[in-house]
Amino acid sequence: MNTLGTLELKDQVALITGGTAGIGLEAAKLFVREGATVVISGRNTERGKAAAASIPEGPGSVRFIAADLADLESVGELAEQAGPVDILVNNASALPVAATVEQSVAGFEQLFDTNVRGPYFLTASLVPAMLAKGSGSIVNVTTMAASMGVPGSSGYAATKAALGSFTRTWAAEFGPSGVRVNSVSPGPTITEGVLVEWGDGVAELGKGLPLRRTAEPLEIAEAILFLASPRSSFVTGATLAADGGATAV
Ligand SMILES: NC(=O)c1ccc[n+]([C@@H]2O[C@H](COP(=O)([O-])OP(=O)(O)OC[C@H]3O[C@@H](n4cnc5c(N)ncnc54)[C@H](OP(=O)(O)O)[C@@H]3O)[C@@H](O)[C@H]2O)c1
Known part of the structure; x- marks a missing residue:
């Protein structure tokens, strides 16, 4: 609730991928607290149902949809079941670390399928409804490692650099129709x-x-909520570093 006593996401429908754990689950709790109708997704159904049950009810609501972002068919089904949405948080991610000389091809493909191809085609499926409505907010969760050298993160960081690039291109493509991307x-x-x-x-x-x-x-x-909500209504194409100052020094 803001200082005027109004809910920040009243009447908003949101999809948070990877909303069943960690950062995504905390974002889902904030979104429900701010009045949104929230879908959280993840691969593990048991984990997803438990996560949805752990979120205090009201003023918004939450439901879980099982989906694997590395699987394009599953991505399409998720878009169909969750959409249309006003807010999309591309948060789910494969996180493996590997020294470049030890990176397996399968692990590399898993990273790019989950972190790049999945959010790309999920967004492409969900954004037409936002464009038609003339509003919407997309938040991509990247990493500080995308803009600095962190040993062991070469594949992972590169996927997030791609997502950061989508942010800027999509801001340019979708901005004229009122859809923000950060x-x-x-x-x-x-x-x-x-x-x-x-x-x-x-x-x-x-x-x-x-x-x-x-x-x-x-x-x-909290940073995700800010970019998803109308409080950041003139912000698009931006990267909000919530990194303890890492990329400032
Ligand atoms: N934690 C950090 O230090 C850190 C730092 C920088 C950036 N980030 C970014 O922040 C975001 C959240 O990270 P986190 O630490 O909160 O992760 P987490 O605790 O591991 O949670 C990951 C979430 O994504 C889901 N997920 C993983 N692979 C998936 C797939 N193939 N398809 C669908 N869902 C999948 C997981 O559910 P299932 O396993 O059930 O699928 C879970 O809900 C990620 O984008 C990550 O890159 C995190």
């Missing part, structure tokens, strides 16, 4: 997924930031 670029954030993939490396990255710590998922979700 990125949130997080720094190291303590989530289940990142701990599995990066282990202690996340805390180490946090120590090197100007703020000298890692983020809580809620701190990134």
Whole structure:
């Protein structure tokens, strides 16, 4: 709720991919608190249902749809079942780390299928309704590693650089029809997924930031809410660095 006592996302329908854990789940909680009708997606149905049940009801609502972003057929079904939407948060991601000389081809393809091809065709399926309506907000969740050299992140960082590029192109393509597109670029954030993939490396990255710590998922979700909501109504094509100052130094 803003200072005038109104809900920030009243009457808005939102899809948050990867909304069943970590940053996406915190964003879903904020969106429901602000009155949105929210769909969260992920591959694991049990996890998704538990995540939806964990979100306090009202003033908005939440439901889960199972979908694998690495699978184009599944992406198409997700768009059909979740749409039309006013807000799309492209948040789901494969997060594996690998030294370039050890990167498997299958792992490389998984990264690009999930983080680049999936959000690209999901957006292409959902944006026509936004364009026809003359409004909408798309938030792409990228990473600080897309604009700095972080060892072990070559494939992952490149996928997020592509997503950042989509942000700028889509802002130019969709802006004349009133649809805004922005990125949130997080720094190291303590989530289940990142701990599995990066282990202690996340805390180490946090120590090197100007703020000298890692983020809580809620701190990134707040940035997503800002870009999704009308509070950022004149912001498009921008990248909001929620990275503890990493890319400023
Ligand atoms: N945590 C960090 O330090 C950090 C830093 C920079 C950027 N980010 C970005 O922030 C976003 C969220 O990260 P997080 O740390 O919150 O991740 P997380 O805790 O691992 O959650 C990932 C979410 O994405 C879903 N997901 C993963 N692969 C999927 C696929 N192929 N199809 C559909 N859904 C899939 C997961 O559900 P299922 O497993 O059930 O599919 C889960 O809901 C990502 O875009 C990530 O790149 C995170």
